[in-house]
């Protein structure tokens with residue numbers, strides 16, 4: 205399998221830089237006329253899979269909405285991940301895991317090893333136990349052609365209290381970006397997207413400018429997963445303004461704004477296409 209960054213970069217060029225989420229909220233199940241049960245979850249998820257697989261650069265199931273139903277819900281998540289693999293669509297599993305290194309190794313095996321039923325092309329990880337605690341995930345991802353997305357500047361307003369904090373003359377977010385740049389050294393030299401991505405909310409463009417981090421983001425070779433587009437209010441213009449030189453690395457993430465158009469598959473695809481048309485402006 206070629207490296208994750210290369211595969212994602214190709215998919216973004218081919219389909220447009222949009223990652224569509226599969227977030228089976230209780231309210232969305234209801235809006236789709238489905239019961240809030242495992243069977244409702246399965247019908248929702250397989251409909252979304254059919255609508256999006258092969259039509260988006262990446263699809264991002266949010267684990268919490270599946271875990272809510274216990275092991276039967278996790279089995280549906282496995283089914284979705286297998287469907288994405290079969291379709292050749294990049295899967296980003298949103299689990300935001302982070303733990304001490306030895307336990308992080310077990311999370312890495314769960315999501316990034318070749319034999320695991322929950323394997324995805326990439327997972328979201330949290331660096332707040334120290335960036336170095338993520339090493340087992342970074343190493344396994346690299347060796348299996350997979351990737352990770354490290355939380356750097358999240359889309360929620362509460363994130364700034366931690367992420368803008370200063371430590372040894374740098375902000376926590378700045379340190380996460382610097383460590384990611386080092387982890388992506390080979391990709392930086394080659395001028396391609398690396399296997400270590402960053403999560404930078406589409407809503408935080410103003411903060412990026414204020415903290416002076418746009419050039420650092422651009423130099424990191426990190427694909428930038430940018431949630432907050434659509435339901436959380438961010439627009440492509442916000443991203444273009446705030447991300448500056450890094451806008452070309454952005455993979456816009458959107459879940460509810462598209463899913464609200466279901467359950468009709470054609471309507472889901474139209475909403476996805478609309479997001480992709482808007483996002484095209486990011487690539488110049």
Ligand SMILES: O=C(O)c1cc(=O)[nH]c(=O)n1[C@@H]1O[C@H](COP(=O)(O)O)[C@@H](O)[C@H]1O
Pocket residue numbers: 225227266298328357358359360403404405431432433434435436457458459460461
């Ligand atoms: O890692 C994420 O995907 C993520 C990071 C972040 O900073 N903000 C954020 O909203 N997300 C996720 O992105 C999705 C956004 O969903 P919508 O607001 O419905 O588009 C949800 O699955 C969130 O958990």
